[in-house]
Amino acid sequence: MSLPPLVEPAPDLSVDEVRRYSRHLIIPDVAMDGQKRLKNAKVLCVGAGGLGSPTLMYLAAAGVGTLGIVEFDTVDESNLQRQIIHGQSDIGRPKAESARDSIKEINPYVNVVIHDEALSNDNVFRIFEQYDLIVDGTDNFATRYLVNDAAVLLGKPYVWGSIYRFDGQASVFWAENGPCYRCLYPEPPPPGMVPSCAEGGVLGVLCASIGSIQTTEAIKLLTGIGEPLVGRLMVYDALEMTYRTIKVRKDPNCALCGENPTITGLIDYDDFCGTVSDEASAATLGSTITANELKDWIEAGKSIELVDVREPAEWEIVRIPGARLVPKGEILSGAALSSLPQDRQVVLYCKSGVRSAEALAAVKAAGFRDAVHVQGGVVSWVRQVDPSLPIY
């Protein structure tokens, strides 16, 4: 299904612009008309991270006239393995400013608009209204559903992509012409079931594979060429090196874009996605210690069983001295419960405190009533107790 171009053409291209974009201009399907549309286009990237990096850079190089960036975070050393719009000298800088500088170096004709704030129910309509097209490069479910719902409610198309380890998915969601994100995934997985990239890792170059699909789709939508990924999901497997497309129809029962919608405005997305499950949240009440408290317990010789519930690869990077490794899955399945001691207090930790909260709920339910978990996990241990250790 081809669709008309999203954007009207700009009146003209300058002589310098004609030189710069000559390789586009000699493609008959793009030509002057398509390039003028790109010049007139306003595209918003939500997030200047893994997916936002290649997308912003290629959209800038392609000559998109206005690029908006929603990003509140600063550049961290651990970003540089994949977020190629930022460099070594940008560590500690706001990502939005670092991204703007890279864009200006690639193409000085691009007008960059920085939205130095976290996308929220309070600002999403005001920001989205200024753009023709939105590109979703966020890193959490709550923001992904916010982007989807706001785009549907405003009638805007958006290019969606998500990544994990070696796998990526991409599509174009545009409720007026096809399904929305909720038609595909009505709700996110239960908290803790699907790790984030910070918890589970991501192959850096995967960002380029999926980001380039998103950029390609953006250019096609803006200029009205080709067959956009509306109503199709692209599934990429880097290890098998396969790209597959799966048809996605609009769900007549979709809570948002269906025939009888039950969601007619923005909702509480943290509550909807639940960063920690209710059980885990209840288990941690009164059963949470800080990294400094753990240090005091260890130094006082308190009789504890310190259990690291992360994965072996994470254990190899850094661990708290005296711990032993029991991955969360073995606790949740019940397989490892018999290995936990009855005569010592069980202390659980993970990377940041989410997985250990899930494990704590299971351990307490199994009868280890005095078990606790460490708030902020090994990251807090490194920050508060032993900064000589690495953080990943």
Added chain:
Amino acid sequence: MTLTLNGEPVDLPDGATVADLVATCAPSVRGVAAAVDGAVVPRGTWDRVALCEGQRVELLTAVQGG
């Protein structure tokens, strides 16, 4: 009957629906999309869509990374 689930053969009772398959084979219903022969089956129809011998089913899980 035997179907292909994410590239591997899987045996299901005759008459099993997409909802039955998800309940049996997925860690959770939430955050899962089911595609039969290359097309996603909307969540609201899972219990009405019966599977047939030899169909290719894919269960996809939403990921959040970006």
